[in-house]
Amino acid sequence: MSDGVKINRGLKDVYFERSGVSHIDGKAGELLYRGYTIHDLAEHSTFEEVCYLLIHGELPTSDQLAEFDSALKAARELPDAVFDIIASCKDGHPMDVLRTTVSALAALEPGSAEKGRVGFLKNGIRLTSQVPMIVAAHDRIRNGKDPVAADKTLTHAANWLWMLGGEIPSEAAARLADVDFILHAEHGANASSFAARVTVSTEANLHGAIVTALSTLAGPAHGGAAEDVMKMVHEIGKPENAADYVKAKRANREAVTGFGHRVYRAEDPRARHMREGVRKLGEEKGAPEWYEILQAVVEAMKPYSRHGLNVNVDFYSGVVYQLHGIPMDLYVPIFAIGRMPGWLVQCLEQEERNILLRPLTLYDGPEKRAYVPIGER
Numbered sequence: 001m002s003d004g005v006k007i008n009r010g011l012k013d014v015y016f017e018r019s020g021v022s023h024i025d026g027k028a029g030e031l032l033y034r035g036y037t038i039h040d041l042a043e044h045s046t047f048e049e050v051c052y053l054l055i056h057g058e059l060p061t062s063d064q065l066a067e068f069d070s071a072l073k074a075a076r077e078l079p080d081a082v083f084d085i086i087a088s089c090k091d092g093h094p095m096d097v098l099r100t101t102v103s104a105l106a107a108l109e110p111g112s113a114e115k116g117r118v119g120f121l122k123n124g125i126r127l128t129s130q131v132p133m134i135v136a137a138h139d140r141i142r143n144g145k146d147p148v149a150a151d152k153t154l155t156h157a158a159n160w161l162w163m164l165g166g167e168i169p170s171e172a173a174a175r176l177a178d179v180d181f182i183l184h185a186e187h188g189a190n191a192s193s194f195a196a197r198v199t200v201s202t203e204a205n206l207h208g209a210i211v212t213a214l215s216t217l218a219g220p221a222h223g224g225a226a227e228d229v230m231k232m233v234h235e236i237g238k239p240e241n242a243a244d245y246v247k248a249k250r251a252n253r254e255a256v257t258g259f260g261h262r263v264y265r266a267e268d269p270r271a272r273h274m275r276e277g278v279r280k281l282g283e284e285k286g287a288p289e290w291y292e293i294l295q296a297v298v299e300a301m302k303p304y305s306r307h308g309l310n311v312n313v314d315f316y317s318g319v320v321y322q323l324h325g326i327p328m329d330l331y332v333p334i335f336a337i338g339r340m341p342g343w344l345v346q347c348l349e350q351e352e353r354n355i356l357l358r359p360l361t362l363y364d365g366p367e368k369r370a371y372v373p374i375g376e377r
């Protein structure tokens, strides 16, 4: 039945579509958004500008950026019912609460079923602004505090920190969050974006696709890794324990979290910026040991790196959040805040040249056989 059929398990190395959004050179460890290196964007750009670039294909002029920014700011509103929904499931994992709330917004928001480029853009911009509001409101509600209203004068990153902590963040803290969002904004056919594209391919609406993406991002093999890295760092406790920890993991053939990537065979280019963040912030906060533990794990992993096994973006990002006092279970939702424009633009591309995404599984079950009535089994 299966003669000559080649199966690409996990869809490894399979191209399913063309995309003009981001280019990943796995061997060279390079990532481009619309032709610009992630390093230039992390150094010189803002999240708002990167959103515009991803969605419209070009860096904006000042006027284009101002118009786009005011659309994002105007969308910093949530229906009252959302806060009741958050309160009713406040003890759940923030990723479950976020997914449930985005799903509820599909039913609560006028125009959520609108499709086509215009409908997707309207809903995508609205959700890009609402996702950080939901994450921040949930964290406050579960800690017995009132949600903080969005400040429409602040940048996307500064407003997120303001809504979370109820204090205007320092410029340095807001910039670090901004860079984190830029680094996480887009990454081709990663599992959550691919899943969102599958949803759009059935002509479902954007809210549905974002719910799919959130569900997929949550797993520890994808966005959940930053949370697991932080748990690993706590378990290791001090740099001198790292080698034994790694040895035990590898002896059991278990993955060391924060290492490995489906596409990169060189270091994930985003990791460099987060590593610098951990080093600097650790020194500033008088907590250099986190950086030292991470570097001891990198050293201990060297003998196992012959396949090009390197750290990925999530290896350092959790410790940056920890040093900012952000609880571990918010790490995946923070990834989701950054990834919103990437999901949106992948959905736009899918919608513009749609084809139902429907691969095949090669049947290897029993041969055709006669039905046996229940009394004769």
Ligand SMILES: CC(=O)SCCNC(=O)CCNC(=O)[C@H](O)C(C)(C)COP(=O)(O)OP(=O)(O)OC[C@H]1O[C@@H](n2cnc3c(N)ncnc32)[C@H](O)[C@@H]1OP(=O)(O)O
Pocket: 220, 221, 222, 223, 225, 254, 255, 256, 257, 258, 259, 260, 261, 262, 263, 307, 309, 312, 313, 314
């Ligand atoms: C933002 C992101 O989503 S980045 C990824 C975040 N996830 C993690 O950090 C979780 C840990 N990493 C992993 O589980 C994996 O590396 C994945 C799921 C990300 C990628 O998996 P794959 O594409 O199947 O890995 P790949 O085929 O490149 O593996 C090559 C070899 O490296 C090994 N390997 C891959 N990742 C790891 C790891 N983290 N620790 C130890 N060994 C690993 C594999 O076992 C395999 O070894 P083998 O050839 O001896 O069998």
Ligand SMILES: O=C([O-])CC(=O)C(=O)O
Pocket: 184, 186, 187, 189, 190, 191, 222, 261, 262, 263, 312, 313
């Ligand atoms: O591309 C991937 O497979 C995972 C990843 O790094 C991302 O989504 O940022």
